[in-house]
Amino acid sequence: MKSIRDRLSPVVRAIPPSGIRRFFDLAAGTEGVISLGVGEPDFVTPWRFRDACVDALERGYTTYTSNRGLPALRRAVSDYLERRFGVSYHPDTEILVTVGASEGIDVALRAVLSPGDEVLIPEPCYVSYGPCVQLAGGVPVYVPTRAEDRFKLRADTLERFITPKTKVLLLSYPNNPTGATLTRQDLEQIRSIVLKHDLLVITDEIYAELSYVTPHCSFASLPNMRDRTVLLTGMSKAYAMTGWRVGFACGPKDWISAMVKIHQYTILCAPIMSQMAAVEALTKGDRERDHMVSVYEERRRLVVSAFRQMGLSCHEPEGAFYAFPSIRSTGIPDDVFAEELLKRAKVAVVPGRVFGPGGEGHIRCSYATSVDQLLTAFERIQSFLDRLDEVREHRLARVESGQIGNR
């Protein structure tokens, strides 16, 4: 029999293995690790939302829902987006409940991409975008953002990467891993590029509620952008509901209808009990959400201040729950730094290069971690930094003895 490996789809084979995977195995195998490497809230879903799910189960809500999602949830999403971000979508035709915003990325891309279409993706970025584009037959084109600009996407840089094949711009602000946000003015400049080149836009605003410096401005709220934009958001981050897998895709009805077509044949619908909990959260969960956001905000200040006191350069992350300090001054590559930090100091962080070449020289540190844990982590990182010479000697010895070759 011909091997399975040889028969795998070339598209799937072309997707590089996750840079996070090796690191995950390393961290999972180490005892007593404090992890700043987690991309989800440390809060357990507030009891009020969980209770709504338990209640749904007790009342026998165990069925499929309509493909687009529970009407009550779509109404709640419509109200919520209007109330929080001033964008309005019709619950019957312009909103699709997805299995997390992740599914939204996939179906939004698949609904519009033809083979060879290019998708602009500012990087460093969340690890799924590129592979999702490839799986949809498109070509990811990474647009670099720089630490000097606090990782904000610049319109002039963006325009340099536009070709006749460019079809979609994929925005994700507030950004994972950099914590960068874009103001209305920043977005205005991007908007003019979008208009000039008649691009479609997918804007992943899953971290919208976690904007600490200026209130979040949705790209879809800009004049005339709504009709060429799919806005993705969901319950995972602001409502601490990652495992529930409930996201929302909102956009012009033709684009959403095409997405529904894919969704109905591949997913059918998001789990009903999760949707019930989401209704509760969106309609009655402001207090819980605001509490969590204010706690992140305090930790954000704590983390930035701690890294700066350690002598590391750390731009102010204005959103999400990540700090992205530079470790260039240590002279050690970020992947080596993260590995040694894990082994020697038992603190897990994610090397910046995992999120794209622009992330090199940085480490992603999540502050979705309790203050106690953060304080202990800082002590460990500080003492690791104090003994960096040992790390350098050790790595040098390994290089000379040929233990580390091509990485």
Add this chain to the structure above:
Amino acid sequence: MDSLVKRILQLLQENSRLPKEAIADMLGVSRNEVAAAVDQLEKNGIIVGYSAVINWEKAGYDQVTAMIDVKVTPQRDAGFDAIAERIYRFPEVKSVYLMSGAYDLSVVVEGRTMKEVARFVAEKLSTLEHVVSTTTHFILKKYKQDGVIFDDREGDQRLVITP
């Protein structure tokens, strides 16, 4: 009270061991400002003490806590305050609250055995002048105290690294 002071109090109530430096960083103010505020709060008797929340049962010490509903006759001029003071001066008494409803004072008493608590109620509490009646409820199990869940089964279930 300004929101800064309120937040300092909330943070200390959650964790009185939180370093002042961390509080200052979290709230975006100087360390001196936090130190001065805490100092003032202590002097003014707003922060009255710092203590640990302990699950004594788990520590293996036998201890009995009772909540006692006390009906009293209020006194001219002093109202309930004078009788409350006569009760809360006893070291066995951990808390005293003036209540609305069917009785007047809620008194929390701790002792090593039920007998000891019962004796305290019979000999000290119910014999006080102005105390009309007492109803004693022994606590059988503590699930949550001062906002802290004992034996919380909710751990961190997250994977160590996620994108």
